[in-house]
Amino acid sequence: MNASNSVWSALVDIIIRPGRAIAAQDQHTGWLWVPLLLLLFSMIAVWGYYFTWVDYEWYLADYLSNIELDEAQRDATVSMMSPTFSITVTSIMVTVMTLIMFLIYALYLNLVARSGGEEVRGFGNWFSLSVWTAFPGVLGVIALFIFLATSSTNQVSQFDMDFMSLNGLLDLDPKHPFASLASAISIFHVWSIALVGYAWSMLRNSSMANGVIVAAIPYVVIFGIWALFTAI
Numbered sequence: 001m002n003a004s005n006s007v008w009s010a011l012v013d014i015i016i017r018p019g020r021a022i023a024a025q026d027q028h029t030g031w032l033w034v035p036l037l038l039l040l041f042s043m044i045a046v047w048g049y050y051f052t053w054v055d056y057e058w059y060l061a062d063y064l065s066n067i068e069l070d071e072a073q074r075d076a077t078v079s080m081m082s083p084t085f086s087i088t089v090t091s092i093m094v095t096v097m098t099l100i101m102f103l104i105y106a107l108y109l110n111l112v113a114r115s116g117g118e119e120v121r122g123f124g125n126w127f128s129l130s131v132w133t134a135f136p137g138v139l140g141v142i143a144l145f146i147f148l149a150t151s152s153t154n155q156v157s158q159f160d161m162d163f164m165s166l167n168g169l170l171d172l173d174p175k176h177p178f179a180s181l182a183s184a185i186s187i188f189h190v191w192s193i194a195l196v197g198y199a200w201s202m203l204r205n206s207s208m209a210n211g212v213i214v215a216a217i218p219y220v221v222i223f224g225i226w227a228l229f230t231a232i
Helices: 006-018 017-029 027-052 056-065 071-080 083-115 124-133 137-149 168-172 177-186 187-205 208-231
Strands: none
Touching: 006 017, 006 027, 006 124, 017 027, 017 124, 027 083, 027 124, 027 137, 056 071, 071 177, 083 124, 083 187, 083 208, 124 187, 137 187, 168 177, 177 208, 187 208
8 A cells, every 4th residue: 555655745644644654653753742642732722722712711610610629629729720720720621631542552552462462563663653643633633713703701610611522412400420521432432442443454464343342442442431430
């Protein structure tokens, strides 16, 4: 299969012709910094836009209504929070959690590949693949920008922005025990699993079914444990 001839064409190919991008990123692992930085900057940008756009007093009241705090904790939270504080904390969390997620997923793929024997790819290859197969999530960020920019009101909660998640279908109340879990499961997780499954079958000469199983296991384990602890 022909590979993408540049990192810029690979950014498009991973969405419309993934095989070309997967082949290219496997040969050019240094390219991973472009989709990684674009993902991080776009996520930080959309949350920065949200916290400066939203009616922050309304947002704070809505936020506090969905958590249990005593009066002292509530007063401390109100005095601490501001648009700048929310942007700073969210930017740090987005960056740290995204990098941790990619590192753990790459480590998992590397270990599974080596357990099968005859593996010539190193951790860097699997880290690159983890980043590239998550890049279509930037389309979700663009969708959020459009959603906010076309909203008729600036009193929009974070749960209102979950229209691309499982909770977008279930429409669970924010106080529902499974609301956070449902909001965490996104259509882009399914897309990423499909891409990793395809890449696994392509790079490892295995079946697509085997690749999807390998790709999905971490998600099933994480969300399954989350659901279990929520249920009990």
